[in-house]
Amino acid sequence: MSTTDYSTALDAARQAASAAADILLHYWRKGVSVEWKSDATPVTVADREAELAIRDILRTALPQADIYGEEFGREGDTQEWLWLVDPLDGTKSFVRRTPFFSTQIALMHKGELVLGVSSAPVYGETMWASTGGGSWFEGERVQVAETAELAKASISFGNIKSLTADGRWNVLGSLVAEANRIRGYGDFCHYHLLARGGLDLVIESDVNILDVAALAVIVREAGGVFTDLEGQALNLDTRSVLAGTAAMHALSLQRLRHVTQGV
Template sequence: MTDILDKALGAARDAAGTAAEIILHYWRAGVDVIVKGDDTPVTVADREAELAIRGILSAALPEAGIYGEEYGADDTSREYLWLVDPLDGTKSFVRRTPFFSTQIALMHRGELVLGVSSAPVYGERMWAVRGRGAYFDGERVQVASTAAMRDASISTGNVKTLTGDARWNALGAMIRDSNRIRGYGDFCHYHLLARGGLDLVVESDVSILDVAALAVIVREAGGVFTDIHGGAPTLESRSVLAGTPAIHAEALARLTGATIDR
């Protein structure tokens, strides 16, 4: 498996670089926006980037399936499965806000084992392979050692669903007890968490394609990455609770201890 992961990491990094060139071209030139059936936007940048990524990944690891944001899944039952969001943060992209990225992850028998996260406007790239640590532009990174909520920096992303039940009050209490609250969103707060700049990320409305690569990166940086119920990420995951080990444990206890109104 080591040889496969070496080959896969090289391909994923190459694919992220190729996608960055495509995305930056359209970032400078501008694009028309199409609204998909689920009322989310898509552009030619999304679609061209995914096709380019698929070509590189398929050539490097033909035995793997690919599940992509724009072109769906060809086979999710294979031993290896690529998860690809070519332009995560399209809403930011079309509004000229640079909080978007390319996310490429690899699953092996349902477990996330590799992740590459590329933010082309920022020139940032992070990657990780199971058991090998997490890296930011070639330098190994580690989450902070923060252990007390009073010292914690919390960042929220999309938390619309969370506002509908008692967990919203639990989150509010954590914010009151924390050191500070931010809302970086998208790739940005996960990169900061893995590099020690944040201590907790909470999101209740995501796709696994948005966060699969970031899950590997945060875990390999020494953090804990689950859904908001404490479960490991799966293809069906729709929420995230990620943080330093101590802060994640306290946040999970607070959120799961809240009574959810039905």
């Protein structure tokens, strides 16, 4: 596959997300029992079956790529192409009958995220993007908002509990006080809204790269900026997110850096 033509891989990722959606909706209607992993996070048969279905499709479409999934770990060691798969991001919501869950599939080439698909099956909502190809929502190309002033901005926070333990909490409080609207959509939802112009800034902690890799490509290709809270590009060890319009990302990052640099 050419490093600039991702159409085959993107088609496969969308097909895999659709297959996962069928499985997740089946168990969403039927109900599932819950098991607990060693890290005290829940897992269900829906997670595992969806990931197996995704792996089968991706492996066939791009056999030269490794696959790193939430439930079955890493397969392959080529170090060039790597699929990142979270078959059911939001299992805690899923088992409590809260519809804020999704399937996340991204492709990384030599450490750079190059495409992503985010599927929220209960909402019938899918977004996708690839490098240079734009960001798409159900066949319509989307863009982030042009918001450049904090007083006009809408901000959404995720995993606020862990953010309260961070030395930057007072800075986040100042952003809340000055912004136009504050929400806490969480999971896929606030990133979808950001890419479609419905939000201007997302601040989140305690994430895993599998949760946000696809969403990073979607926001970036919609004209947004997507880094961690330190302003660093995403990698396999990423644990936080600062994503927004260019202006809102720059403003918030400057304030956060003043704290971490002791200014």
